[in-house]
Amino acid sequence: MESMRKIKTSWDLYVEEELPKLESRNMFLPIRPMNISIAGQEEGDQTHLVEDEYKTYQGIQPWNRLAAQVMLPQIFFQRLMDGFELTSKIEREEHEIISSNQEKQFKKLALFAGNDFLGLSRHPTIATAMAKAAMENGTGPRGSPLVCGHTYYHRALESALANLKKKEACLVFTSGFGANMAVMVAIGSIVPVICEGEGRRPTKEEKVAIFSDALNHASIVDGLKLAEQQGGVQLTNCKNKRKVVVTDSLFSMDGDIAPMGELAQLRKKHGFLWVLDDAHGTFVWGKNGGGLAEEFNSEYDVDLCVGTLSKAASSLGGFVACSKIWKQWIQSRGRSFIFSTVAPIPLAAASHASVVVAKKESWRRREIRKRMKEFHALTGIPARTGFYCVAVGPPVVPPNTARIRVTLTAVQTSEDIKRLAALISKHVKFQAPSNIDNSNYTSARL
Known part of the structure; x- marks a missing residue:
């Protein structure tokens, strides 16, 4: 396929040369593809997931609005309003009340605090795909991917994600956290x-030098600790032959986007392995939802693209899109993959349907852009990325950097944005809106 440009880097050649050494020492762990018996089908019949059979929609449907709403117990809502949320005593008392069904009154709120960026969590096509798979195959996992858990459904999901990211292969994990951990290790x-x-x-010069942004996700930070990698040297001064740069594409707490173009140029100059965590960009940015690498035309510069299925795809899990050689190395050495149930x-099946629907219903990406522009026009805040409407403090962010984050989605309306801006304006002095073009993707903090 032309989209999968097979230009091997020095890193690809290096891993390709070393992989047989794993095999010679019986350390290579192959994935065993398997099919399972399906209720109502004869033995030998094959499962087929046909993307054209997934029904898609144009424009917001009535059921879409449910993805932008949340129901809170009235007692909990009142405690939030009174400022008594952050005490263990309140949490214990509330748990007892709700568990005993004493709380029957609920408050409906517009949701600006989730990660369902495209509003797919109530999509009937995705729900149907999940229900059909459950009826035919049951609900429980079968085991780890390396033993008996890698079925046609998982292979179809990996293929769809690899195509979306313009990579040869893909490895699916049970969480995005686990995906980053496996890559780093x-x-x-x-x-x-x-x-x-x-x-x-x-020797010191033989070791892999990994450069990680200070604001990277905790899963990258923890993965680096397990990999026993320490910082302290600048890229230009690094004498190590093998270098790696790992960064989030969109930093969720500050709302900033990594300098993709500059990183691509640095990769050409220094020949490092580029690992991109595109958890907040996948499905949302790019013409086809390929993420910020697609948005900035750097898909072929990124070597390993880590993503999640628990945000814009409204499912659960993580993945790494990469070359076939890298996939084999990660599945053999990434402990969070080896020792996790599939x-x-x-x-x-639901995740596969989400990938297809997210790609085809491109209007959802356009709606998010509209909400960003409206929020900026009302508040002066250049909302080019995500915010969150719940107070976020340590340990999620460093001490003395607590902030409010507002998440905008495709299924919120202009009226939702107006009401939100009016509410925030009672507590925050907005700056005058500025004219910003589409090349400026940096957002401001509230």
Whole structure:
């Protein structure tokens, strides 16, 4: 396929050369593709997920609005209004009340605090795909992907994600956190595995130097700790032959977008492996929903693209889109993949439907852009990325940097934005709206 440009980098060649060493030491772990018996079908019949059979819609439907609403128990809502949420005593008392069904009154609110960016959580096509898979295959997982859990549904999901990201292959995880952990550990294990096979310790120059943005997601930070990688050296001064740069594409707490163009140029200059966590950009940015790499025409510059299915896809899980060689290395060395149970088939089926629907219903991406422009016009805040409407404090963010984050979605209306802006204006002095073009993607903090 022309979209999957097979231009091997020095990193690809390096991993390709080292992979046989895993096999020679019985450390390569292959994924075993399997099919399962389907209720109502004869043995030998194959499952087929036909993308053209997924029904899509144009424009907001009545059921879409349910994805932009939330119901809170009245007692909890009142405590929020009174400022008594953050005490353990209140939480214990409330749990007892709700568990005993004493609370029957609920307050309906417009939701600006979720990650359902495209509003797909109430999409009937996705629900139907999940229900059909459950009726035919049951609900429970079968085991780990390396033992007996990698079914046709999981392979179809991986293929759809690889095509979306313009990569040769894809590996699906049960969480985005696990995907980042596996990537970091797998990268960090390359040199130790080689040197152990040769009966020696790696030299300082042989070690992989990993450069990570200070604001990267906690899963990247924790993965680097497991990989025993430490910072302290600038990219231009690094003497290590093998270098890696890992960054979020969209930093969810500050709302900033990574300098994609500049990173692509640095990659050409320094030859590093580029790992991009596109959790908040996948399905939302780019013509086809390919994320910020597609938006900035740098899909072929990114080597490993990590994403999540629990945000814009309104499902659960994570993935790594990469080359076939890298997929084999990660599945053999990424501990969070090796030792995790596979996602249940109905969830894999729902995720596959979400990928297809998100790509085809491009109007959802346009609606998000409209909400951003309206929010900016009313508040002066250049909302080019996500916000969140619940107070966020430590340990999620560093001490003394607590903020309010507002999440805009495709199924909110102009009236929702006006009401939100009017409410916030009672507590925040808005700046005058400025004229910003589509090339400026940086947002301001409230």
